[in-house]
Amino acid sequence: MASINIDRDDRDLQITVIGAGTIGLSLAALHLAYLATPSNLTIVDIRLDLESHVLRSLPALLPQGLHACVSQVKLMSSVPVAVKDSDIVQECGPENLAFKSALWLEVERHAPPGALLWTSTSGIPASRQNAQMRDPSRLIVVHPFNPPHILPLLEIVPSPQTSQSVIDHTVGFWRRRGHEPVLLQKEITGFVAGRLAWVLLREAIHLVDQDIVTVEQLDKIIETSMGPRWAYAGPFKSFHAGGGPGGLEGLLKNVGPTVQACWDDTGKINMGDTWETKVIGQAREAYEFLDLEERDLANRRVLEAVRMVKRETKARN
Template structure:
């Protein structure tokens, strides 16, 4: 199985699932479709067409109407067969349920073209658990976004041991042509990479608040005014490599490796259900109520724009 996907050729994309991630991907694909490409959406909910018509435009409410895509061009399929039969790419963002995905791909395989790319947006179900009922187990690739995918550049490409190199290569080419950052994750790992890092920080945050060291709001302020901005510019390895001066990362560990080890050895080990939830959930609700995600997305988009502008100026784009 081989083929190419280029930004200026016909690429028919089918999205399965109209939840938060599915609609966010729909918003992204709508702004990157080149005529005569087609965006098709399929969902088993009875009001799928109305739901998409009401909610998809919300992703563009801050844009000029002249630059907004035409939502009438989105096709709502009435059956899975209809949705996938002419697709170049099929991207599922359905329930986080292994049985659902297992059965879905077996059905998709019956109707989709043989060279169609099959992507799962799962947050934690590896491709190797999704392909067991398929005839060709080399086709499915996890393409895990960082929420919200219409704004965030990262896509974690997580193959099963049986996923073909051609599928990985074509997927990388597709996303790179659209200005995204597809990272090939070499081995299946619980939670992949981005969430493992984020949840490690979350676990320590829960521990520190639960132990009365800081409040929920204070901890967030610490992150927002320290490693948050720093990590937007450089990840942990580059940051601490810089922190070591001329000796780099080795110098950093030589200088304060003992403190690092003390923190690792003394890291918190709270588990979900241990009893910390009531206190921390209450503090979060008191501090933030219902978070304005539109404001979050607007600021995030602007931050990414500034970073991209600076990279072009410094020649690091």
């Protein structure tokens, strides 16, 4: 049974991020902003251009004052060497069960017995990844929402074998970082944020495939309606408010037949169907050049605006 004994300040921990893709670098940026010494962060990846890739890509995710720190981050291609002194190992590798299972066997052999082992998978439960580990209680899902260096959500998803010590240390770490770790009560493929996102994407694809809207029009609808609203309140809170004195119950009584008709009419969409050519083509035409710095700035300002309103409301009350 895993026994975690990390008694140092979070800023002094040795953190290893496995994978230098989009999520890996974003999480690396998040850790780098908090660590006392940039060399406490290790990024491990087998890509041949790892150094140039990190030096080119990581600064764009950091405040201007931290750009110079990137050159001090340790870069490695060997997992055993990278994890041997780690307090936290955060895996951000391919969404492939065979890869992840083999990786955790290697990490378990070489990382300290008290290290926290986190998988940033988008949907593969820890109980499937840990099946061959000697101590499956060490592994837990820490699923961020892209881009994790800005968006505060972390879905914390233990397997039935994950020890309470691992859960407590993981949740505590992210709370001290000022993020929002949400502990799921049980495993489910895709977790919660992903399942909600994929359901919305399925219906969006259906609407485009039926020539009701274009890709660009559908995005505009979300950006000017539910997007801003959801930054303040999720669907239950939003619809409860929309029901007036009757709350959610009143709303569903009022629009229930329409809601049921929409549910009954949900588009049957499968990966590989003919919609792909149309939808992917429209997406490429509409968004050939995406400005990720603009995206990150918009996300930060929306979050800050909501925080400011909530602080002001709390102060008035």
